[in-house]
Amino acid sequence: MNKWILFLLAFAGFTTTAYAQQGTLTGVVVDGASGETLIGVNITIPEANAGLATDLDGKYNIQLAPGTYTLEASFIAYQTKVIKEIVIKTGEVTRVDIPLTQESLELQQVIVTASSVDNSEVSMLRLQKNSLSIQDGISAQEINKIGFSNSAESMKRITGAAIEDGKFIVMRGLADRYSIATMNGVVLPSTTPYRNSTSMDLIPSTMLDNIVVKKTFTPDLPGNFTGGAVDISTKSLPDAFYLNIGLSASFNDQTTFNDNFLRDPVEGKYDWLGYDDGSRKIPDILLNNEMLTSLGGAINDIRSNPEDQQLINRFNSTMQALAGRGFSVNRHSPGLNKGINFSVGNRLRLKDGRSLGYNLGINYKQDHAQYDNRVVNNYTARMDFDNRMVPYLLSNGTESVTGSNLGGIFSLGYQLNNNNRVKASILYNNSADQSVLNFDDGSMPQLLSGSDLRNRAISFTRRSLLNAQLQGDHVAGFLGGTKVEWSGNYIVSRQYEPDKRLIAAPVFPGGTYNFVAEMSLPFHFFRDLRDEQYSGKIDLSSGLEKIDLKYGAFFSRKERDFEERRYQLSTSRTPDASQYVSFSEANGDYERFFAAGNTGVLGVRDGEVEFGNAYQYQTPPSSFYEGHEQVAAAYLMSTFDITDKLKTVLGARVEFTDIAVGIKSGAGEKGTINTVDVLPSLNFIYALNDRSNLRLSGTRTLARPNMRELAPFSSFELSGAFAEVGNPGLKRTNITNLDFRYELFPRPSELFALSLFYKNFENPIIKELSATSSSPVYQYVNTGTAKLMGVEVELRQKLDFISLALEKFNIGANFSYIYSRVDMRPEEYEIRKNVDPDIKDWRPFAAQSPYIANLILSYDNPEKGWQSTVFANMFGPRLFANGRGAAPDTYEMYGRINDKANNRITSNFPLPELNYRLRKSFANSFSVALTINNILDYSVVRYQEHNGIYYTNDVFNPGRTFQLSLGYEIR
Template sequence: MSATIAFAQSGIIRGQLTSSETGEELIGATVVIKSISNGAATDLDGKFNLNNIAPGTYEVQASYISYEPKTVTGVVVKANEVTVLNIQLGSATTKLQEVVIEGRAIKSSENTLRNTQKKAAVVMDGVSAEQFSRSGDSDAAAALTRVTGISLEGSKYVYVRGLGDRYVKTSLNGAEIPGLDPNRNTVQMDLFPSNLLDNLTVSKTFTPDMPGSFSGGFVNITTKDFPDRFTLQLSTSVGYNDQATFNNKFLSSNKGKTDWLGYDDGTRAVPDAINYTIPYESFTNKQQAEQIDQATKAFNTDMGPTRITAPINRSHAFSLGNQTELFGRQLGYVVGLSYQRNFSYYNNGTFGLWELNSAGASRLNNNSLYEDEKGVEEVSLGFLSNFAYKFNSNNKLSLNLMRNQSGSNSSRFLFGTFPAISGVNDGRAIFESRALHYTQRALNSAQLKGEHVVPGLNNSKIDWLTSFTLSQQDEPDLRFFANDYYLNGSDTTYRIQLAAYTLPARFFRDLDEINLDVKVNVETPFEIWNGLEAKTKFGAAALLKDRKFRENIYRYRFNEGYGYNGSITDFFSPEKLGIVATPQDPESGGIYRYGVYLQDGTQRTNNYDGEEAVYAGYGMIDLPLTEKLRVVTGARVEVTDIFVQSFNKSLEPGDLNQVDVLPSVNATYSLTDNMNLRAGYSRTLARPNFREIAPYTSFDFVGEPAFTGNANLERTTIDNFDTRWEWYPNLGEYISVSAFYKNFQNPIERTINTLAQNNEIFIQNVDNAKVYGLEFELNKRLSFVAPFLENFILGSNLSLIKSEVSIKALELEQIRAVRPNADDTRPLFGQSPFVANASLTYQSEPLGLMATANYNVFGDRISAISVGGTPNIYERSRPMASIVVSKRLGDAFTAKLSADNLFNPEFVNSHEYNGQEYIYSSYKQGRTFSAGITFLID
């Protein structure tokens, strides 16, 4: 077909060739424009560039050895614009035949993701950037709830198939990244703004080229790659929360000038004046007494929440990307920024501690029951840059830089009944506890990747990656102030208990962790029987971690004659702060008298250093036994060395040394071109984190349980069995049924010891656990019901899961002492019996209108395991629903409205005993409504 010339200026055709059978890139394929002498070969990504093409309409032909050639007609080229053309070629059978299709650019990343899922060697699910936009998800955590079998804990931590974050591994563009919470085993997924991401995939079965430390799922976060043509996107939105926004009773605290950027400017830092070790209660030494006085007066005296009016929520995002040439070679880049600031508040919360303390008791004994009020301001700032440079068609180098910064300013107040005070006749008193908690998190990542094709080695692919990640979590000036009071006749008697954990205190915690992840993979294709192509793959990896955790504690003490009258302001009044009386003659042995004075309560035990090294090597083969049956099998060897040492050298260090062989076999049988049957077996593991094997006790809030690590923890091994039937009836549509079984040896569990002072959470291995379940997923256009429903898309998934953990003999004996008929098994910690998600989307391209309703819910799951017979604490099921509507306004603008948490359910953790519920914690988050606009040039 001849071209119709419209302008003298030229355009570009760019695209990618992939195999319709495997989804892999076709390297060295030929792409030509039939009517003119313009052609190109595809590079190591299967991509091609046809430059300097006069505007017009063309036929483009793609061909590759052993594949059917394909001609795309009606390809329109415009002056100074890029036409994107992605083509799939099918393998040739007995006769090469040319296939002719009408030209169109395939832009849908949702379809691309489904094709990747279909061709994967493992059981895989995922969610694309298209779905992020459709569902209105602001970060990776929210987006992942759309994936089959996934729920969130604390709006941050991913549970796959009901398994807690311990059994989930997270990577960023294939490189492992550390978590920022010292008490967790995985990263907080709310750190990653959705506008910087291309897709999220969750591999539910293991192959040897993956890290072996997961069982529920291996989550890979893929950031935006450079686009085929220039793109510019700006978006902004504002939000209203019906419990927080414009509420003039919002709990807050003193702030720094840079809180709005997600980090403290030094307002909460230890004062510069304290450049010495604070002496311990020096009453006779003048120099030391003056040092105590100076330190006491150096800190600000803001120890309780203040009330402000909370402003609106806001969110802004920017991204820019393009391809260009540098030194005659292709350079692609994308740069993105995001900013969010949100406020949340509740004053209807409840917090209670309960205990079953005798056999046959009709109810649980209430140790304390508080009203709970909390205000949180959260800020997140994200930056991403991605550069890729192709030296030639066989060699590419990529650099990815990311920084995510977030700050959370939390103020909390507990008020309620408290255990008996000595000398109080009615045996009850009122307890008040205040906490001001600022946490800043930073994730800095630099990744350098290389991809190479070696034509002389049968087009073998070599890829390598070096990733350096620095993660930081700082908690500057975490403040607690607690007291109790009771009525003494007509008077109110206040008291601050002298126990260390109830004295007014300031904590300064810093966590720094460095991760170095290095890996190399070599993949070699070779031809076997019947013209089928197999591949071998082998590689090596090293993951090195170094963590430093520091905690300084300053406690306020006061002399025995000091009286507290219930006012924090009066407690820290100038006349009562520091030295309040001095001796007439210090040299004659007089003493200094203090009112309120500062004491260094830092415990060396609570500071630790941790090192972890995991070295791995693997080999595997991807073998098509027939045209329909594919087997991927091999094994991975991982050598683990973890060492955690407290500053208290008398404590046993946490030490774990292990060599694990992790075999894997995955088989896929293609029932038809669009239907697969999968089966797989693998062995994986779960390691304890640094904090869990650091043997010291710490707490986060007065009245809540303390946490104690265990230096003798062992790693968990898991045998995994999976099957899945999957069908892709049409483009973007998907139906599947899966079954799985997991057997855990030495699973790691958290337990609450209600017999300890202030309760205590400790960590331990139990002998065995089993998890098995079914998963169902449907993504389908509703045109099969009636033609007028063509624009409606239904997405739904359901996971039904059963778990069982054997209870240790000693623990079972304690339980049955008060509950004689208690079972000798229980569900696995964090395991939901079901997880369900559903969405209904209306999409009209002519109207530029899209509307989506989302719903998700999980079943009750254990959030804390009790010791001594008290029933376990369960996080109760709650439904979550949202609606998102977007409308295109002209060629470049899109308006969006959304409503989240429509049902506003209670977030409840509770015990259940004799058919009655006992609240451990409960609160509501409130509904959020937002409106925004996006400007896009593409």
């Protein structure tokens, strides 16, 4: 780490010396009425005798010596705009965006001063105002101001957005299956098999240009979203040279220097980077299924003939390798969390107006999390309504997690001229979580006659994403000025879990340790999921006399390969040998019982081989599945003005879906979806005046099950916890959407918006805790219908309207209220009705909060280099899972454990997440920032409520974090 820091500082010194002593003038020229960018606008600077034309994005970029200049922007059929008093400073980028007005006989030229022209702070709102669909967004400038560290955190600022598990976006109360994430317009895959959308925490905020969320569908977007389409834009051609270096260290009041932090004794030399060096990998010999089958079927009958003895010896060495990993843990005191990020870019001006730009970003961080009062409980239900909560699993202990993230992005853009540009980029991100979940205090009252239970899970989970993109933008003169945009992508995502270990050890009265038939014996899991995806698209835009056409095609194919191997301890083959130590004799000591000397071949007596602990290959065929998801699409949309104030966007998209998932052996039912969907879209935009719009939208979209949900594969993450199984019979969901929005832009950086929305679902997909299964199991099912409706309000306001003394203060607030009802399946409803005749036959969508609120109060004084931001986010209790049988449903919220004796909340009124950041810039290039997260010290709580009592299902407290960041930048 120290070497990295020294290298980056040395590089910074070199580039600072090499940096040219000029300034850069840049901006975007748009049609003042429609907001569309204008290509080929003539930009002249008389004082410098310089000029150029705007490029494919309506952008201009010119280097000038320090001084004061005048800019003239002229274009056919538009009034010439003259902007005076533009000040250029050494090494700085000055942005002047220019809206042009259609030419009139009365006025051919408009003269303004630079101080009256919008700046970069309002570019996102301008984009929002002039978009063809309802959208929200957050710029890199705002992300930096608030101090968000990744895309997931940044999304909390968006109206109607919430984050689940710190990674997955929930838009408008709809779980991640109803939202998609794209990077530069190309859909990103999920690196988690149980989710539809990508893990948003994989992309660090330092790599972002902006985040835009489309909330209504237009035909040029993928059709499989309903809540929102999140587009993450990475940096393209820079305006000028820039360099950023950031270092951070943070202290968590629950984790840092906590002596109770647990670690897996198996440690690799690359763990700190998020890679396993092979220390946890599956032994090669265990991949020989024929050998394992032979041993599993006849191990007690094996005699000491040469072939069998050789087989036994090979098996013994393998078992010793597994046993050496064991189930014991080490205690460790973690130090400060740390992070480093580096980014650099420049635009090189070549001959004949050509330019070459590059961006390079590297990000690394390592965080620790300790949850000292970790609770995991599961309940079933009696049919007795007055006292029906029955404990199934009760667990209390700790969880220790070390997370490492290493990412990088490199892009290269080449602008041949104003009409042609190509860009290549590659993004790579790797993250790993090393986790020990340890419950020394627990029980399973129903299964073990009241015995206590020790439960432990040790895991290393690595997620990686590689995204290579090639894009092009062109204006084809031979096609009448048609704009052509194309892209090709190759994406590989992987989730790798080598040697996940699960053990549940019953403790009977008197302190007797023993395994029982009612509980699964200790497991070693080896899981590997790999997705490989190819995609390409082309979009063409043609402007006719009174109508703008956009049309194109898209193709994507994703192939998945998943393998899970399970090896389970076998005690049935253990002989009565004096050298063998049983679990009871070991007094529950994991290290002693699982020692290599207590495993495999212990010796030969009377010519017969004696075995100690051994592992059986317990992998069902469904643990090996493969599949593909192929989507082809074509679309046509038109934009035209019905009147001077009323614009319509009309079109349709046709999507061909081909999904097939099955067990590799060919056994069992295969999950398939083969459909053709026509997805129409109709949007109306009425400009009340030049500062406000009315929007009305009616669209049709869909949601597809992912391959994990279709695969007949069952998995579990903790011994005694509920299993999760796929369903090959799932259907895709069709959704009808209606949206209305009023938006007002009082000043360039201000906004007031009011939105109403309604959605109707056919065959919605839900994750259900089965009410009819003989054992508790989560399953994916289609229900009949569902409805969702809501209202969103957003305000962004400068506070100088109260007093000029508050001119540097800004407030941003948004609130969403959401109501939904999803049909309960008849099988479950009949069971619940027998207990409570008045019970409703519906429930809300999973992960849907009844309300979401965000508040930001910021102070920005660039002259003195001070920034201060308070950020609060709060969401109402959201459905996590339905209760089994007659049990009440499980909800999730941020709260506080007030009843500490029972680890329970006493109210379901949530706590907000409250964060604060203070930043000071000095000496032009340096900055220091203090960030405090979770000031109110909330806990994440999942609970079931019955007769006024809140039964805890899951609790963990992330603690408060205090972070100090140092930054160096050249812009």
